Amino acid sequence: MNAVEIEQALSELAEKAFVGAEFPFQFLExxxxxxxxxxxxxKGDSNNSDLPGGVLQRNHIHIAVAEPGQVGQTLTALKASPKTAQAKAKFILATDGTTLEAEELATGDAIACEFPQFPDHFGFFLPLAGISTIKEIKDNPIDVRATGRLNKLYIELLRENPAWATFERRPDMNHFMARLVFCFFAEDTDIFPGASLFTTTVDRMSERDGSNVHEVLETIFRAMNTKTEDRAAAGLPRWATEFPYVNGGLFSGSTDVPKFTRTARSYLYQAGQLNWRQINPDIFGSMIQAVADDEERGALGMHYTSVPNILKVLNPLFLDDLRAQLEAAGDNKIKLLNLRKRMAHIRVFDPACGSGNFLVIAYKQMREIEAQINRLRGEANLASEIPINNFRGIELRDFPAEIARLALIIAEFQCDVMYRGQKEALTHVLPLDSQNWITCGNALRLDWLAICPPTGTGVKLVGDDLFNTPLDQSEIDFENEGGETYICGNPPYLGSTWQTKDQKSDMAAVFEGRAKNWKLLDYVAGWFMKAAEYGGHTQASAAFVATNSICQGQQVPILWPAIYATESQIQFAYSSFKWANLASHNAGVTVVIVCISREPRRMKSLFSPGENDSSILKEVENINAYLVSGPSYIVEPATRNSNGFAEMVRGNTGYDGGHLYLTPSQLRDLELTKDQRDRFVRQVYGSDEFINGSIRFCIWIEDEYLDEALAIRGLAQRLEAVRATRLKSPDPGARKMAARPHQFREMNQSESHLLVVPRVSSEGRPFLPVGLLPAPNVISDRNFALYDAPLWNLALIASRLHWVWVGTVCVRMRTDFSYSNTLGWNTFPIPTLTEQNKADLTACAQEILLAREAHFPATIADLYDPDTMPDDLRRAHEKNDETLERIYIGRKFKNDTERLEKLFDLYTKMTAGQAKPKKGKAK
Incomplete structure (x- = not known):
């Protein structure tokens, strides 16, 4: 269940007659x-409660129904219960049907309320459904409640009006919902005169069966689109003239309203009963956006970016500087005035704005700073000098774009109420600003300078002439000479494999002529390139949330030289962290935050994840494309090992349709003799076989034994199936291989042993799962191998140093390592090793292998589980790390950051003369 469904279920439970014996079970349902x-x-099978009438769900909650007036005492008994601790209950709850009290045991957070009000605290209990709570939800549940009510209404209206669900009419439906949101907010904040004017009018003027609700709403909307002086001529009924003139584009155009049913009317009324004054535009926009998105509706209440995450972008981008200037100004009124004037010319531009989260939070934060300036200058009630249309966005879809603009309008009014008072706020809110500062269009096709120009007036929102992007947008008469522009946002990520044909075309428009192999880039890279070019025309800095893959592996040599060519540099960055939403079971994507600008900072800010969602800041002279302190070198794939060590090659590729591979039972079915099995079959290791210990075999036939193999019916049938598979392949190389169906594309095998490195392995393991296999075992193309290489090579690959290098320069799949021989092994910087160094490392490798052997038959997955890794194996790795790191710097490294800095320093020296730093000139 999602957060909205849980809130609705609890609200329905609170409205039922209280039955003590049933409440605990109803609550859990x-x-x-x-x-x-x-x-x-x-039945009591899983209920170990030791309190009368208690229900205890292990790992979740201990509930007890109290005698009247005994709720506090019952909660104390729940907390003291040994069963509560034994069952590792996270919550305790007691109620007598009149009041309810609960406590989260880990934090000590508690609630106490009248029983009918306990659904207001649904956010407190969300961990019971596997949903991590967010402070905004716990403090202000109205956003989820409003989303739920609107979702019910939306679904019912589409059921009754299927034409409104079509592609052609969906924008009308979404525009209608935006109008409703404004009306609910306006009647609860006195923007409309009289208490609950909108809800009361609809209730009074419409039939109970809903048959004329659409006519009532159409009349109200028409009134809000008609100026006072024109109303008599418009023939509006007297009851509609109580509504003020609003327009601003929100009520212009068609006033069509979908037909209502009795149920839809009820949902509309229920939504109006909520207190919309408390709506939080920071997160409400994303939630209401999900109502109109068929794919996202299943996770209602989970579709927003938390404020702390957004501030990771906005604070170092420009807000921290504004606050520092405010503190430096002290009570100097001239300095304070200059800061206020500067802020009035700052533009915040989100070219993938969605429902406006970044823009709303930036606006609210700037208004807070401005309010402090005004208080210090003795001008507390002064009108804001920060124009709302300085907060600009581009959004591909029409409904989120409309909600973004509405969210900014709500944020502006709420800030006016907070900093100037309700009376002053009301004098300026209507009519709404008719300027259209949120553009609906394709950000990778639009001319950003036309939407957010460096100077001048008469801004026309149009697409690039090259593509003739159609945009029905109004003209903005807007003066902003000499202002700063801060570009920010969370653009769509989309790896190259998942991009549509149109998205590939978008990327071509951005990168052709600027970067080779651009088809391998994530979609988000297009926003970085557009921002870098934008920065060549005006004073601007851009900070985006992005997949960490744009700062790893093969994408770095493609994207970042093109960025550096614009003279942009990385000004601050957050290294990889989880960008999670409200659902804990949706762990979120692993992201980075990167800020680029041509305006150099003397010191750059590099943030890394700390404990409890904190960040560790390090000021450095330069941040390279791998988000490491050091020169901006690009690690290019190398075809040969840079240290002259053994060559690492990819395992054997089948192109066989699976017919060259055998399970143990399939091998038995062939009924081969021992000699035939030794001659025609090998045990094969892919990454699963190597890491998890599964067993698989493969057909392995040398040319000289082919005739003998073909005489065996089972083998002959399999080889014919391989031949047929290869002939059908669209790959010319695979079709050519049909001439030798008895063999893999490669037939690499060792004479004595091979060192194996899986191509993909979990970042959760503290070490890369390199291992040793004896001949004649073979590996598939899911692994890399060093054939007959000295054992000290295993010590290098198993080291923490190699782990951090691979994690930085190789591609990642989510948070898993995707190993590359050309990037991970061939470029790995290693000091010159003496024979004694090699002997010491060989001894370390042997200790690691012996420690693993001592725990046979434990698999690599078992042995390298970070929670259960055997102590002797961990000690063997620690000794290996210390031995190798002393070779590098004479001691152990303090942390991974120090390791990377040393590795990049060595890489710089190792490649001196081969490549130059890919660093733009300072402006």
Whole structure:
């Protein structure tokens, strides 16, 4: 269940007659517990509560129904219960049907309320459904409640009006929903005169069966689009003239409203009963956006970026500087005035704005700073000098664009109420600003300078002439001479494999002529390139959330030389962290934050993840494309090992349709003799076989034994299937291989042993799972191998130094390492090794292998689980790390940051004369 469904279920539970014996089970059902789970608790099979009438769900909650007036005492008994601790309950809850109290045991957070009000605290209990709570939800549940009510209404209206669900009419439906949101907000914040004017009018003027609701709403909308002096001529009924003139584009155009049913009317009324004054535009926009998105509706209440994450972008981009200037100004009124004037000319531009989260938070933060300036200058009630249309965005879809603009309008009004008072705010809110500062269009096709120009007036929102992008946008008469522009946002990521034909075309428009192999780039790279070019025309800095893959592996040599060519540099960055949303079961994508600009900072800010979502800041002279302190070298793939060590090659590729591979049972079915098995079959290791210990075999036939193999019916049938598969392949190389169906594309095998490195392995393991296999075993193309290489090579690959290098310069799949021989092994910087160094490392490799052997038959997956890794194996790796790191610097490194800085320093020296730093000139 999602957050909206849980809130609705708890609200329905609170409205029912309280039955003490049933409440604990009804409460748990509201959080999505299965009927079988509830049945077991009822029978007592899984209920170990030691309190009368108590229900204890292991790892979750201990509930007890109290005697009247005994709720506090019952909660104390729940907390003291040994069963609560034994079952590792996260929450305790007691109620008598009149009041309710609960506590989260880990934090000590508690709630106490009248029973009918406990759904207001649904955010407190969301961990019971596997959903991590966010402070904004716990403090202000109205956003989820409003989303739920609107979602019910939206679904019911589309059911009754299927034509409104079509591609042609969906924009009308979404525009209608935006109008409703404004009306609900306006009637609860006195923008409309009289209490609950909108909801009350609809209730009074419409039939209970909903048959004329659409006519009532159409009339109200028409009134809000008609100026006062024109209303008599418009023939509006007297009851509609109570509504003020709003327009601003929100009520212009068609006033069509979908037909209502009795149920839809009820949902509309229920939505109006909420207190919309408390709506938080920081997150509400993303939630309401999900209502109109069929794919996202299943996760309602989870579709927003948390404020702390957004501030990771905005604070170092420009807000921290504004606050520093405010502190430096002290009570100097001239300095304060200059800062206020500067802020009035700052533009914040999000070219992938969605429902406006970044823009709304930037606006609210700037208004807070401005309010402090005004207080210090003795001008507390002064009108804001920060224009709302300085906060500009581009959004591909029409509804999020409309919601973004509405969210900014709501944020502006709320800030006016907070800093100037309700009376002053109301005098300026209507009519709404008719300027259209959120552009609906394709950000990679639009001319950003036309949307957010460096200077001048008469801004026309149009697409690039080359593509003739159609945009029906109004003209903005807007003076902003000499202002700074800060570009920010969370653009769509989309790896190259998942990009549509149109998105590939977008990328071509941005990168052709600027970068080779651009088809391998993530979609988000297009925003970085556009921002870098924008910065060549005006004073601007851009900070985006992006997949960490644009700062790793093969994408770095493609993207970053093109960025550096614009003379842009990385000004600050956050290294990889989880950008998670509200759902804990949706771990979120691993991202970085990167700021680029031609305006150099003397020192750059490099942030790395700390504990409890904190960040560790390090001021450095330069940040390279791998988000490491050091020169801006680009690590290019190398075809040969830079140290002259053994060559690492990819495993053997089948192109066989699976017919060259055998499970143990398939091998038995062939009924081969021992000699035939030794001659025609090898045990084969892919990454799964190597890491998880599964067993698989492969057909391995040398040319000289082919005739003998073909005489065996089972083998002959398999080889014919391989031949047929290869002939059908669209790959010319595969079709050519049909002439030798008895063999893999490569037939690499060792004489004595091979060192194996899986191509993909989990970042969760503290070391790369390199291993040793004896001949005649073979490996598939899911692994890399060093054939008959000295054992000290294993010590290098198993080291923490190699782990951090691979994690930085190789491609990642989510947070997993995707190993590359050309990037991971061939470029790995290693000091000159003496024979004694090699002997010491060989001894370390042997200790690692012996420690693994001592735990046979544990697999690599078992041995390298970070929570259960055997102590002797961990000690062997620690000794290996210390031995190798002393070769590098004479001691152990302090941390991974120091390791990377040394590795990049060595790489710079190792490649001196081969490549030059890819660093733009300082402006």
């Amino acid at each position: 509201a959080f999505g517990n299965k009927a079988t789970t509830i049945a077991r608790l009822r």
